[in-house]
Amino acid sequence: MAVLPGLVNGHTHLSQTFLRGLADDRPLLRWLKEVIWPVQSAMTPHDLYLAAKLGLVENLRCGVTTVVQHHKLPGRDHVAAAAQAAVDVGLRMLLARGWLDQGPSGEPLDHILAEMAWLHETWHAAPLAPQSWGEGSRIRIAFGPLAPWRCSDDAMRETVALARAWGVPTHIHVAEAQDEIDLLLARCGKRHIEWLADLDCLGPDTQLVHAVHVTDAELDLIAAADATVVYCPTSNMYLASGAAPVWQMRRLGIPVALGADGSGSNNSQDLLECAKIGALLAKHATGDAQALLPADLLRMMTLDGARLWHGGARGQRSGGRSQETGVNISPQPSAISHLPPAIGQLRVGAPADLTIVDLDNARCQPVHSAASALVYNASGADVHTVIVDGQILLDAGRVTMLDEAALLADCRVAAEQLMRRAGIKKN
Ligand SMILES: [Zn+2]
Numbered sequence: 001m002a003v004l005p006g007l008v009n010g011h012t013h014l015s016q017t018f019l020r021g022l023a024d025d026r027p028l029l030r031w032l033k034e035v036i037w038p039v040q041s042a043m044t045p046h047d048l049y050l051a052a053k054l055g056l057v058e059n060l061r062c063g064v065t066t067v068v069q070h071h072k073l074p075g076r077d078h079v080a081a082a083a084q085a086a087v088d089v090g091l092r093m094l095l096a097r098g099w100l101d102q103g104p105s106g107e108p109l110d111h112i113l114a115e116m117a118w119l120h121e122t123w124h125a126a127p128l129a130p131q132s133w134g135e136g137s138r139i140r141i142a143f144g145p146l147a148p149w150r151c152s153d154d155a156m157r158e159t160v161a162l163a164r165a166w167g168v169p170t171h172i173h174v175a176e177a178q179d180e181i182d183l184l185l186a187r188c189g190k191r192h193i194e195w196l197a198d199l200d201c202l203g204p205d206t207q208l209v210h211a212v213h214v215t216d217a218e219l220d221l222i223a224a225a226d227a228t229v230v231y232c233p234t235s236n237m238y239l240a241s242g243a244a245p246v247w248q249m250r251r252l253g254i255p256v257a258l259g260a261d262g263s264g265s266n267n268s269q270d271l272l273e274c275a276k277i278g279a280l281l282a283k284h285a286t287g288d289a290q291a292l293l294p295a296d297l298l299r300m301m302t303l304d305g306a307r308l309w310h311g312g313a314r315g316q317r318s319g320g321r322s323q324e325t326g327v328n329i330s331p332q333p334s335a336i337s338h339l340p341p342a343i344g345q346l347r348v349g350a351p352a353d354l355t356i357v358d359l360d361n362a363r364c365q366p367v368h369s370a371a372s373a374l375v376y377n378a379s380g381a382d383v384h385t386v387i388v389d390g391q392i393l394l395d396a397g398r399v400t401m402l403d404e405a406a407l408l409a410d411c412r413v414a415a416e417q418l419m420r421r422a423g424i425k426k427n
Helices: 014-019 028-041 045-061 076-089 109-123 153-166 178-188 192-198 216-225 233-238 246-251 271-286 294-301 303-310 370-377 404-422
Strands: 002-005 007-012 064-071 092-099 139-145 170-174 206-210 228-231 256-258 354-357 383-388 391-395
Touching: 002 370, 007 045, 007 206, 007 228, 007 256, 007 271, 007 294, 007 303, 014 028, 014 045, 014 064, 014 076, 014 404, 028 178, 028 404, 045 064, 045 076, 045 391, 045 404, 064 076, 064 139, 064 170, 064 303, 064 354, 064 383, 076 092, 076 109, 076 139, 092 109, 092 303, 109 139, 109 153, 139 153, 153 170, 170 192, 178 192, 192 216, 216 246, 228 246, 228 303, 233 271, 246 256, 246 271, 256 271, 256 294, 256 303, 271 294, 271 370, 294 303, 294 370
Parallel strands: 007 064, 064 092, 092 139, 139 170, 170 206, 206 228, 228 256
Antiparallel strands: 002 354, 354 383, 383 391
């Protein structure tokens, strides 16, 4: 058995659990416009509750203890459904409420701010947490602007100001595909990271999902701001988006977390599989067999992933120096060292979030290097036991908080009805 700090899935969209396999083999914008957005808009709160619960059980089975759920859905009932699913499964959830104010389905800024205030009061810091959860809530919130080209300058500035006043992070897709970059260039002449930096919206509290198409100058901006990047290699390959230059990011001291992304572009939530794919993609893209090593991937899934839950700079960063500009990127003294130990590490006093992986099988034996076996051999199916804050949620392969067979049956019925309502014909 290998014992790890609980894994952090740094980016997903749980509504897509009902959408996997529906829109395969298309590039990003066609994938979104032709299937993902229309079906998501037909989901009831009950559909969302079941899809989220199923996705969370899959995450749990794959060894995940903390999920970042990036979520743009119609109303409060939908948001509450996703949060309730996390309560019922027991995982930690950073709920990044999606918003956009440009183009179809854009919301006025005052509505976005009012909805975030409701979410902050209702779910952040856990008035609804069961007593048995001990000292802290397992639900935190974040602002989730969908992508720079769908957000106005004013809305971005104001939401980030409010997020900083509350001490919560901002989680945003950036530079996933070249056509998205072209859309923002056409609007204001700036690339995604430049735009965030010019608005003073790039900092240790910023979580940049994808960052595939970024220039050296943009990498320096990310490093200087101490922002976190979320690497989603499976999704990036699936949508033919490209390879994020994570090897360069790590050289610059940029913390990089790992994300599965939604099941519509993966099509699973197996983070160990993503780790292997992430390592292989980096080797393939660079021609360098050492571009990313198993230890790098383990750090992404644990210590660096934990930064997302804690909302910003916390713990160590490796430091580095830009080859492009010579900007010195020194480790910052922690301003919050008085805080209790973070998740993402095995340490006395840290929350007891643990993932235990069974390596005693034909796929993994003999084990010469635990890190190699975990990243290159093991998969979610080898996860044996998962513990969150001392509570066993997966016990030797059995989900403890709910009747899994009944959940699967309910999901089959609800997904069938959803496809009929959305007018989607299955292949
Ligand atoms: Zn995403």
